[in-house]
Amino acid sequence: EIVLTQSPGTLSLSPGERATLSCRASQSVSSNYLAWYQHKPGQAPRLVIHDASSRATGIPDRFSGSGSGTDFTLTISRLEPEDFAVYYCQQFGSSPPLYTFGQGTKLEIK
Amino acid sequence: EVQLVESGGGLVKPGGSLRLSCAASGFAFNHAWMTWIRQAPGKGLEWVGRVKSKTSGGAIDYAAPVKGRFTISRDDSKNTLYLQMSSLKTEDTAVYFCAWQAISHFNYWGPGTRVTVSS
Numbered sequence A: 001e002i003v004l005t006q007s008p009g010t011l012s013l014s015p016g017e018r019a020t021l022s023c024r025a026s027q028s029v030s031s032n033y034l035a036w037y038q039h040k041p042g043q044a045p046r047l048v049i050h051d052a053s054s055r056a057t058g059i060p061d062r063f064s065g066s067g068s069g070t071d072f073t074l075t076i077s078r079l080e081p082e083d084f085a086v087y088y089c090q091q092f093g094s095s096p097p098l099y100t101f102g103q104g105t106k107l108e109i110k
Numbered sequence B: 001e002v003q004l005v006e007s008g009g010g011l012v013k014p015g016g017s018l019r020l021s022c023a024a025s026g027f028a029f030n031h032a033w034m035t036w037i038r039q040a041p042g043k044g045l046e047w048v049g050r051v052k053s054k055t056s057g058g059a060i061d062y063a064a065p066v067k068g069r070f071t072i073s074r075d076d077s078k079n080t081l082y083l084q085m086s087s088l089k090t091e092d093t094a095v096y097f098c099a100w101q102a103i104s105h106f107n108y109w110g111p112g113t114r115v116t117v118s119s
Helices: none
Strands: A004-007 A010-013 A019-025 A034-039 A046-050 A063-068 A071-076 A086-092 A099-101 A105-109 B003-007 B010-012 B018-025 B033-039 B045-051 B060-062 B070-075 B080-085 B094-101 B106-109 B113-117
Touching (some): A010 A019, A046 A063, A071 A086, B018 B094, B033 B070, B033 B080, B045 B070, B045 B080, B045 B094, B080 B094
Antiparallel strands (some): A019 A071, A034 A046, A034 A086, A063 A071, A086 A099, A086 A105, B018 B080, B033 B045, B033 B094, B094 B106
């Protein structure tokens, strides 16, 4: 089973600042099948990035994803008030469990 | 507009059963791969299981913690996904989300339905 470790656990920043979230895998993620989700309390999680660097439909271009192999990054270039949420990374593998998530990074307003 | 709405959650005793539903609209449900994901209180997200579309063979896969106790099914005539949960344990307490997925990721999610397993 591939374990995803996200850091930091909590990130405190101000609107307008740059956010860098990390996701490290215990083994190489096949075909860079790494996705990022935004989750606000009481709401449906929202796909932000898939295949490591492809923005999902409707996601503003201040969000970008990068990385390959075992190290991946989600960058938000200039934080807007609506960006503060918990972010999860997720990978797809060929062996069970097929899909695993990181433990999440809480992005909070400083 | 894609919409996914879960229902059927509630309070159930350990060892009991519950069936969750997920009503889908705004996309071709019969061609969609669908998945269930849960989030226990104060915890992260955990994949529960997936059903492929019938045109992709209809295979169903489960995570180890629920295999043999949970059953995923779909009714394409009703655009509805189901999760039949039996032999429930306290550790199954969670918010359960359904999602429309691509092969490797989850495109759209519902807001979830809460399941509490407690005596």
